[in-house]
Amino acid sequence: MGLTKQSTGTSARKEMFEVELASPNDIVIALAGNPNTGKSTVFNSLTGLNQHTGNWPGKTVSNAQGRFTHKNKKYLLVDLPGTYSLLANSVEEQVARDFICFGNPHATVVVTDATCLERNLNLVLQIMEITNKVVVCVNLMDEAKRKNTNIDLENLSNLLGVPVVGTSARSGKGLVELKDMVERVAYGELKTTPLKINYDKIVEKAIQEVEPYIQDLVGNQIDSKWAALRLIDGDNMLLESMNDYLDVNLSQNDLLQKKLNTARIELETENISIENLRDRIVSNIVKTAEKIDKEVVSLKNKSHNQTDRKIDRVLTSKLFGIPSMIALLGLIFWITIEGANVPSAMLAQGLFWIEGQLTVFFLWFGTPMWIHDMLVLGVYRTLAWVVAVMLPPMAIFFPLFTLLEDVGYLPRVAFNLDHYFKKACAHGKQALTMCMGFGCNAAGIIACRIIESPRERLIATITNNFVPCNGRFPTLIALASIFIASAAGAFSSFAATLSVLAAIVLGVIITFFISGLLSKTILKGLPSSFTLELPPYRKPQVGRIILRSIFDRTLFVLGRAVVVAAPAGLVIWAMANITISDASLLTYCAQFLDPFARSLGLDGYIMMAFILGLPANEIVIPILIMSYMSKGFMLELDSLTEMRQLFLDNGWTWLTAVCMMLFSLNHWPCGTTLWTIRKETQSWKWTWVSFLVPTATGIVVCFIVAQGVRLFGLV
Amino acid sequence: MNNNLIPLDHLPVGSFGIVKKLTAEGTARRRMLDLGLIDDTTVESLRKSPVGDPIAYEIRGAVIALRSEEASKILVEIIHS
Numbered sequence: 001m002g003l004t005k006q007s008t009g010t011s012a013r014k015e016m017f018e019v020e021l022a023s024p025n026d027i028v029i030a031l032a033g034n035p036n037t038g039k040s041t042v043f044n045s046l047t048g049l050n051q052h053t054g055n056w057p058g059k060t061v062s063n064a065q066g067r068f069t070h071k072n073k074k075y076l077l078v079d080l081p082g083t084y085s086l087l088a089n090s091v092e093e094q095v096a097r098d099f100i101c102f103g104n105p106h107a108t109v110v111v112t113d114a115t116c117l118e119r120n121l122n123l124v125l126q127i128m129e130i131t132n133k134v135v136v137c138v139n140l141m142d143e144a145k146r147k148n149t150n151i152d153l154e155n156l157s158n159l160l161g162v163p164v165v166g167t168s169a170r171s172g173k174g175l176v177e178l179k180d181m182v183e184r185v186a187y188g189e190l191k192t193t194p195l196k197i198n199y200d201k202i203v204e205k206a207i208q209e210v211e212p213y214i215q216d217l218v219g220n221q222i223d224s225k226w227a228a229l230r231l232i233d234g235d236n237m238l239l240e241s242m243n244d245y246l247d248v249n250l251s252q253n254d255l256l257q258k259k260l261n262t263a264r265i266e267l268e269t270e271n272i273s274i275e276n277l278r279d280r281i282v283s284n285i286v287k288t289a290e291k292i293d294k295e296v297v298s299l300k301n302k303s304h305n306q307t308d309r310k311i312d313r314v315l316t317s318k319l320f321g322i323p324s325m326i327a328l329l330g331l332i333f334w335i336t337i338e339g340a341n342v343p344s345a346m347l348a349q350g351l352f353w354i355e356g357q358l359t360v361f362f363l364w365f366g367t368p369m370w371i372h373d374m375l376v377l378g379v380y381r382t383l384a385w386v387v388a389v390m391l392p393p394m395a396i397f398f399p400l401f402t403l404l405e406d407v408g409y410l411p412r413v414a415f416n417l418d419h420y421f422k423k424a425c426a427h428g429k430q431a432l433t434m435c436m437g438f439g440c441n442a443a444g445i446i447a448c449r450i451i452e453s454p455r456e457r458l459i460a461t462i463t464n465n466f467v468p469c470n471g472r473f474p475t476l477i478a479l480a481s482i483f484i485a486s487a488a489g490a491f492s493s494f495a496a497t498l499s500v501l502a503a504i505v506l507g508v509i510i511t512f513f514i515s516g517l518l519s520k521t522i523l524k525g526l527p528s529s530f531t532l533e534l535p536p537y538r539k540p541q542v543g544r545i546i547l548r549s550i551f552d553r554t555l556f557v558l559g560r561a562v563v564v565a566a567p568a569g570l571v572i573w574a575m576a577n578i579t580i581s582d583a584s585l586l587t588y589c590a591q592f593l594d595p596f597a598r599s600l601g602l603d604g605y606i607m608m609a610f611i612l613g614l615p616a617n618e619i620v621i622p623i624l625i626m627s628y629m630s631k632g633f634m635l636e637l638d639s640l641t642e643m644r645q646l647f648l649d650n651g652w653t654w655l656t657a658v659c660m661m662l663f664s665l666n667h668w669p670c671g672t673t674l675w676t677i678r679k680e681t682q683s684w685k686w687t688w689v690s691f692l693v694p695t696a697t698g699i700v701v702c703f704i705v706a707q708g709v710r711l712f713g714l715v
Numbered sequence: 716m717n718n719n720l721i722p723l724d725h726l727p728v729g730s731f732g733i734v735k736k737l738t739a740e741g742t743a744r745r746r747m748l749d750l751g752l753i754d755d756t757t758v759e760s761l762r763k764s765p766v767g768d769p770i771a772y773e774i775r776g777a778v779i780a781l782r783s784e785e786a787s788k789i790l791v792e793i794i795h796s
Contacts, residue, residue: 084749084750085749087745087749089742089745089746089749115776116776116777117776118751118775118776119751119775119776119777122749122751275740275744278744278745278748279737279744279748279753282745282748282749282753283748283753283754286748286751286753286756286775287753289751290775305773308778309761309762312761312762312771313762316762316764316765316771317765318763318765321764321765322765411780415764415769415771415780416764416765418764418768418769418780418782419764419765419766419767419768419769420766422768422782428769527782527784529742529743529746529782529784529785530769530780530781530782530784530785531746531747531750531779531780531781531785532769532779532780533777533778533779533780534771534778534779534780535778536778
């Protein structure tokens with residue numbers, strides 16, 4: 001039983017929520033829960049690698065869907081955004097609520113954190129107001145045990161009136177039971193009687209005023225009591241969602257508005273304002289959660305959080321907080337830079353060997369030479385460069401970074417740095433997106449989703465490019481090694497490291513400055529409220545982290561890079577090879593740009609290399625070498641000494657190196673990042689702003705440095 | 716009015732307070748309520764960030780960092796142990 005209603009809703013659901021059903025008989029399960037409860041671990045454990053990530057239609061809220069089969073029945077699991085509440089204070093909450101409410105899932109699994117059950121019950125109670133088909137998954141049972149916390153699951157199930165399953169998703173414990181329970185609830189074999197919140201008498205009376213009419217309008221499509229209370233509370237987001245999904249027009253329904261007004265007046269005569277009503281609603285939910293928590297959770301010792309507190313006392317202390325953070329990030333960079341060298345070289349060797357084979361194949365096939373050059377030396381070689389240079393650092397950086405994320409360290413970074421972001425009228429979580437930017441700016445842009453306020457999210461998006469990504473590190477390191485280090489003699493590697501670090505620090509300072517500037521100009525506003533949860537530290541699951549970070553991040557970012565790099569390789573090849581009276585198109589462009597570039601301490605070829613390097617920053621130096629040697633394709637020089645000589649022959653000084661480093665730090669984002677910005681902001685305008693702001697900054701900074709140095713006759 | 720009420724950000728680190736009043740309005744108030752900050756909730760001030768703001772509090776078993784702007788809108792009664 002119970003499937004008829006859903007079956008009729010299938011096509012609508014498919015359209016509105018882009019649910020990808022393999023067959024109409026698929027069982028749709030919604031997965032809800034607070035952030036940091038291991039919800040994604042539950043999702044991944046249930047679906048394996050059989051998943052698909054996208055955005056909710058029209059919204060930049062990520063939406064993962066995955067499949068699993070249990071007892072020969074096919075299930076589609078929809079991962080809802082992690083939220084603390086469903087009272088629709090944010091887009092994430094609206095999306096989660098709309099799916100549970102209007103997406104007609106056959107069952108909703110609420111993942112909760114066993115170490116912090118009370119806070120999680122809040123969401124459970126709110127979801128049970130909307131739907132009866134709920135299974136509560138108490139996850140992190142292993143962590144709770146470690147902290148000597150005991151939870152009476154049977155009693156919890158009795159009190160809530162819905163099935164409760166204890167799991168430790170990271171070790172796979174309890175997942176079979178969870179699937180069994182989901183099956184029974186989805187098929188209606190197990191009748192649930194969810195605990196409904198009892199509101200104050202006055203509130204219940206106001207609900208009575210409206211509920212019957214809503215029942216008349218929409219029937220049993222949604223819980224009419226819940227909807228009545230939300231509408232009295234002035235929840236316009238719900239009103240709009242009802243219009244959209246239930247095919248009614250409630251905004252123009254005068255009778256409904258009249259009844260809502262009557263209910264509100266009734267409340268006001270009892271001295272309950274709208275603001276006051278919300279207080280009462282939440283208080284009732286929170287108090288119910290508190291009561292249940294007291295009955296089912298028993299702590300064997302009160303000091304269960306002492307270890308966490310001790311660690312935090314060091315990692316967020318006045319004295320060690322910021323130094324330990326810099327040391328940790330520095331260690332990750334060092335491992336990434338050191339560790340990527342060998343695999344990068346091996347990968348390059350392998351890919352260039354394949355190139356040789358491709359050439360042999362083309363010759364054997366009798367392809368005209370220019371087609372071979374265009375495809376192999378143009379497209380393939382650019383692709384090979386991008387893959388060889390980008391893949392190894394990403395494959396090292398992302399897992400290390402995900403490790404910090406998994407342990408629970410990243411929120412502490414935001415905690416340490418929030419003060420500075422507040423001064424720039426920005427959000428502390430911007431620190432996290434910047435950290436991701438060190439790996440790849442496109443990944444950093446995606447990470448901006450964690451910032452709720454749209455204004456602050458845009459600031460974080462626009463300024464993300466000021467932290468150098470993996471693609472720009474090689475440029476910075478190479479230039480620092482050949483020009484700055486050689487001047488420093490015995491302390492060469494130390495000087496090179498320091499100048500790269502200085503570039504990073506400068507990038508961070510510019511980020512604060514530009515964020516503040518944006519907050520005072522085009523993105524005017526006050527800092528939004530800042531509430532940041534510092535979750536308990538957890539033992540990381542190393543194997544899982546490597547697998548997930550490679551699939552979710554590394555390959556995802558690489559894929560986007562490849563899509564942009566391939567056509568770009570074609571353009572670069574064409575520009576370098578199409579000649580008009582003995583000079584290539586590239587040379588003409590460089591000559592045209594030369595006067596402007598020289599005022600910035602660069603030259604026309606460098607500027608051209610940055611422009612042609614749009615697809616990926618790591619090809620800037622190869623393009624530059626290619627144009628200096630006036631060869632029609634990119635190549636790799638054997639040693640840094642040769643590179644230094646080549647640059648000196650083309651009129652470089654230390655100022656050229658410094659200005660190129662500065663321009664590398666401050667110029668337009670790469671093509672992949674721009675594309676990501678377009679996708680995330682859904683706006684060309686903000687994509688352009690993200691292009692122009694760092695570019696203008698770079699021009700100003702380089703101009704000041706170049707002119708200043710020349711004015712004082714330092715070169 | 717009760718004179719013993721102090722804003723949460725003035726609660727000394729290591730001591731406990733009982734929430735008596737929220738002076739925030741609109742979305743900020745809703746977020747506080749979602750954190751479980753209703754009347755008579757016990758809150759512990761855990762520690763300050765390196766610069767002194769935000770401050771981390773233990774609220775209903777979770778550790779939450781609040782900026783002084785938000786915390787100053789939560790009035791608590793300090794518990795003297």
